Amino acid sequence: MTFNNPRMAIWLFLMTTVVLFILLVTTVNLTRQENERLSLQARDNIMWGAAQIETDLQNLTTSLFRYGHSSSGVTKEDLQLRLDLLWSRLNVFRSGEAAQTIMVINDAPNMLDDIVVTLSKLESEILTLNDTDQARAIGLAEDLLALNPQAYGIGIEVFHFLNNETVRSRESLQAGMSHSIQYLIGILVCSLIIGVLWIFETRRANNYSRARDEALAEVQLASQAKSYFLASMSHELRTPLNAIIGFSEVMMGNVFGPIGVKYMDYAKDINQSGQHLLLLINEILDLSKIESRTIDLNFETVQLSQCINDCMTIIRPQAEKEGIIFTGDCLHNSTVEVHADPTRLRQVMINILSNAIKYNKPGGSVEIWCEENHQAGMGRIHIKDTGLGIPEEYKGIIFSPFSRDPRTTREKEGTGIGLSIASLLMESMNGEIGFKSMIGEGTTFWIDIPLVDNSAAACC
């Protein structure tokens, strides 16, 4: 779990960065939209327009007053122009953005309506004025004067509204900018942490890998030392064994005169025990040589059928002694040629055949045959017995040294390293060994050896 923690943290920060990035993009986008919305509005025009209503109302009023004084030179055309200009100001607030904006500004729409209604009433009177209507003109001017508070009021209302809007927009933009900066700092901090964690994690992984390599090297060194020790010890053990076996044979052969029946039995026991011990030592020696990679293999082209026949000849007496039916069929595959050390290949086959006979049931059978798999580039030998079968729990360890099926340990002699040697030898010869087994029905071992055609790539 501790190994996973930095990676989980990196993932967590990465997700946070992605979320912050999405927030940043969204905020920037919203801020940009708000900015665009503001730029699309001609707000200053609204302020200007509101101020102009007042100005043009006063202009019309003044013109009317002056029209009332005949000496001023103001004509009916002047009045018409002033009226048109005032209407054009009022019309600004009847369409477009100005109309939409003024609708939401407190009393402004009402005040605008007051002016429009009054002006509509007075308009026909203004337009029908003639040169003798000075008093009426002044009266109309007085009526228009009464509209001044409304015209002034619209300006004030628009001014306050736009002020608030400006502050609100500015605050909104500032908030957007402030959030964007916060998200950006967040992204930077997260990126920094991810970077640091990444470096930390990489270093830790490197250290772990180095430690593992060192441990592996130590284990290999220890294994080699063990193998060297066993090899040299085995050699030292064989020397005294030669004396024990040799002299027991001398005694059994009555070379220096007859010995009693009891002594003869003892001599046989000594000889058998010696032979067993020698076999055990030889096997341990083989195992240690293979493990320490000091075994010498002499590769050559081997006729598989010939090799099988040799093994059958060697094993047949044992099969007959145990009452096992032993058959082999390699005649139709006589051309199969493999690349192997013939002595070691025979050793492997004899080992498996010997086990097949040893652990068979009385009256059982052992069958050996071979075939060729061109696609895999392998020759395959099958050895099938009708023995007890290998229990499920032992299937994984039968090629491990000194592992024996407890059901047969007491009845049958054996070291428990024969299959280990077979497996390691096949591995050394670029082959493979395996089996299929069913409890009560028996076991079929198979041995794969590279074909001659395939050997160049496989062994050299």
Next chain:
Amino acid sequence: MSWKFLPVFVVALIAISTHVDAGQNLAEPTGPIILVVDGNISHTNTAKSSRFDMAMLKKILSHTIKTETPWTDGMQTFEGPLLSDVLKSAGLTGVTIKAVAINDYAVKIPVSDTEKYPVILAHTLNGKVMPIREKGPLWVIYPWTDNPELRKETIYAKSIWQVKKLSIQ
């Protein structure tokens, strides 16, 4: 004819030629004058001015701009001569156009604007002549819908309506 009238004749000739130059083959307005265009020719510094009635403006090649504006609802079709063509027809060149409205509101429009965009002096909105009450008779229109970069207050401010005079500087 006595030679003593020669200076008078020369002065009269110069006066007539200046007037012809200023008019640049422009016909005399017959209807009410709605636009005065004036300016200076840098090398003589002589004042010139041209007067237009609606018929004269309509004779200049008309250009149509379909656009939305902040002062109207929905898409509008404006029609009128290019501002640059109005200057050409008055025989004037310069870098800035000072546009003045009926109420003497004035703005300065860079001539470069009229070279970069088809800025028109609209006299027709949706096929109708614009009265003073509807921002007429002349309204400077930029093509906002086709050029989003024009949608800003400084450009809106240059879109002057009720134009009565253009002074080229």
